[in-house]
Amino acid sequence: MELLEEYIRRNGAVKEGNVLKVDSFLNHQMDVQLFAEMGKEWKRLFADAPINKILTIEASGIGIACVVAQEFQVPVVFAKKSQSINIDGEVYSSKVQSFTHKRVYDVIVSRKFLTPEDHVLVIDDFLANGCAVNGLIDIIEASGATLEGVGIAIEKGFQEGGKLLRKRGVRLESLAIVDAMDAAKGSLTFRQ
16 A cells, blocks of 8 residues: 555654654654555455455554444444453453564454454554564454454565465465565565
C-alpha cells in the first residue's frame, strides 16, 4: 500500500536491533485517517471472505482492528495479555513471545466471544517472527472458528514470520513489507 509506505518513509525511524519506530502514526499516536484507508484496503483484499469477527492482540492492534471492523461491520475481539477480574468463565489461551518487549505473555480470549460459527480475520500492526499471529491462530483453532486470513500493517519481510505463515497456508495480506533495514544509514527498502 503506497500510502502506508509513504508514511513510513516520511515519519518512521530505523533503530538498532531491527526496530522500526512508527509511533508517530501507528502504534502510539494513531493516524485515524491512515487507519481508515488501511481498513478499506483490507476490506477490498478480503471481500470474498465471510468474515464476522476481527481478532487482534492488545494493545497496538486494537485501534487498527476497530477501524477495520467498521469496514466489515463486525465486532472486534482482542486477546488480553493478562487475566483480569472482569473476564468471567472459561478462556482460550496461548503463549506469545513479544519481539518488541522480549518477554512471553499468556494471552487469553473469553470462550463466549469466539465460537465454531465464527469466521475470523486477524489484524495486527507488525509481523516479525510471527509469534503473536501464531498465538492468535492457536486460539482460533482451539475455539473451532475458521481463520479467513491475517492482515498486517507492516511486515518485516527479512524475518521469518511471513514466510512461515505463508508456508503454513495462511492467507496473509501485509500492506507494507520491509525487505531490509539499515540502522546505521537510517534506510529501509520495501518489497515491490
